[in-house]
Amino acid sequence: MDTSIKLDVEQMKSNISVSDTIDRPAIFLIGLQGAGKSMVGNMLLGGYTTNPEAIRFEVRDEDHEKDERRSIGIRTAEVEIHDRKYTLVDTPGIIATETYSRRSWDEIIKANTKAMEKCGVQAYILIFGLQMIKLAGTRLTVADKMHIEEVIKILRADRLIMVFTKRRKDVTIDREKMESTFNEDLRSILKSINNRWVVAPDLDIFGTSDEGKKVIEKNIDELKRMISEIKAPRRKFIGFKELFTRNLKEIIVLTSLVIATSVVVFLYVK
Numbered sequence: 001m002d003t004s005i006k007l008d009v010e011q012m013k014s015n016i017s018v019s020d021t022i023d024r025p026a027i028f029l030i031g032l033q034g035a036g037k038s039m040v041g042n043m044l045l046g047g048y049t050t051n052p053e054a055i056r057f058e059v060r061d062e063d064h065e066k067d068e069r070r071s072i073g074i075r076t077a078e079v080e081i082h083d084r085k086y087t088l089v090d091t092p093g094i095i096a097t098e099t100y101s102r103r104s105w106d107e108i109i110k111a112n113t114k115a116m117e118k119c120g121v122q123a124y125i126l127i128f129g130l131q132m133i134k135l136a137g138t139r140l141t142v143a144d145k146m147h148i149e150e151v152i153k154i155l156r157a158d159r160l161i162m163v164f165t166k167r168r169k170d171v172t173i174d175r176e177k178m179e180s181t182f183n184e185d186l187r188s189i190l191k192s193i194n195n196r197w198v199v200a201p202d203l204d205i206f207g208t209s210d211e212g213k214k215v216i217e218k219n220i221d222e223l224k225r226m227i228s229e230i231k232a233p234r235r236k237f238i239g240f241k242e243l244f245t246r247n248l249k250e251i252i253v254l255t256s257l258v259i260a261t262s263v264v265v266f267l268y269v270k
Helices: 002-017 037-044 098-118 142-154 169-173 175-179 186-193 210-229 240-246 250-269
Strands: 026-030 075-081 083-089 121-129 159-165 197-198
Touching: 026 098, 037 075, 037 083, 037 121, 037 159, 037 210, 075 210, 075 240, 083 098, 098 121, 121 142, 121 210, 142 159, 142 186, 142 197, 169 197, 197 210, 210 250
Parallel strands: 026 083, 026 121, 121 159, 159 197
Antiparallel strands: 075 083
């Protein structure tokens, strides 16, 4: 990442205002550690372009991200897209070990359940870093494919958007050129989510010039369009059994109060 961008983030850390509150339809940022979730979140907030103060999520270095002992949790910020307000949810990076991957997923699922019950989920954005892929083509390893299939299985494919990060300049600018690098496995996965995908510009390439900022704005505008075109969410319906279980204590207390009151009234009348 460009040094000047790192300094800007460091200078603003004391003024960053994030929380874990989800009080609007949610947009989840999901991906492996170091994939670029926080960067994409900041781009959606307007960071790195015309409004540097919009940077809300600290972008961690990969070495720091590999510290599996760190505390994990979600971070949220309000974002407005096409005159609608959402809660942008930056989730903990999924770690490539079973134990810590489960911890990350527990946090994501807990936040997802909370969002579904309060305001619903507008979109899940899967950030997928391709820095290790050879220039000859965008090919998936077995681990890559398992990771994507896990996300699709746990979450909803009809609300999923894929964002590729850490790509070359030419394929970031030209969608058709990027698409020409996809192999059949990746094409099949993207077809299952209605080809909702974009490339988030690499800040090392696009983050320091006016021309680069235009590319960031163009690609993120395309991402915003995809988010807006997904049907507005509905709150999860809580069935009678679940509602009964959650409120069992209150129901018992209320029932006891009603019975006691009825007995008093009966004795009084008698």
